[in-house]
Structure formats: C-alpha cells, structure tokens
Amino acid sequence: METTGRVTYHVVFSEHDGWNVVQENSGRVVGTHRSRTNAILQGRDLARTHAYSLLVIHDREGRIEKQYNYGLRPRDIAV
Numbered sequence: 001m002e003t004t005g006r007v008t009y010h011v012v013f014s015e016h017d018g019w020n021v022v023q024e025n026s027g028r029v030v031g032t033h034r035s036r037t038n039a040i041l042q043g044r045d046l047a048r049t050h051a052y053s054l055l056v057i058h059d060r061e062g063r064i065e066k067q068y069n070y071g072l073r074p075r076d077i078a079v
Contacts, residue, residue, distance in 0.1 A: 010058060012062065018032060
C-alpha cells in the first residue's frame with residue numbers, strides 16, 4: 001500500500017501515563033490523557049490537520065481496534 005506523505009498517529013495505553021497519542025516513525029508522544037476518549041479526540045484533531053493521515057486506535061493490550069483515514073492519498077488528488 002502506498003503511504004508516501006501519510007502522517008500516522010496511534011492512540012496507545014501506557015501503565016505509567018494513561019492513554020498516549022504517538023506520532024508514528026518519530027515515536028514522539030504528542031499527548032497524554034487520563035481518558036481514552038480524550039486521547040482519541042486529540043488524535044483525530046491532529047490527523048485532520050494533514051492532507052493525508054491515519055489514526056490507529058489500540059486497545060489496552062496493544063491490539064489495533066480501529067483505523068480512520070483522513071484526507072486523500074497523493075495519487076487521488078487531481079492535478
């Protein structure tokens with residue numbers, strides 16, 4: 001699958017911090033929340049700021065539960 005230019009955020013659980021929003025590739029934690037809902041909302045807001053992005057939501061055990069795509073893949077954008 002073509003992922004060029006896509007920014008991906010993950011919502012993951014941490015025993016020490018609660019729910020984190022992590023930017024893929026950099027591994028940077030961009031947000032820490034007590035509630036999963038707040039982490040998802042922040043992840044969604046961050047993902048929507050990019051032309052092409054993905055939000056991956058994990059359960060407490062780290063399994064992928066849901067994925068949301070935002071924007072258009074570069075090949076889908078009319079030139």
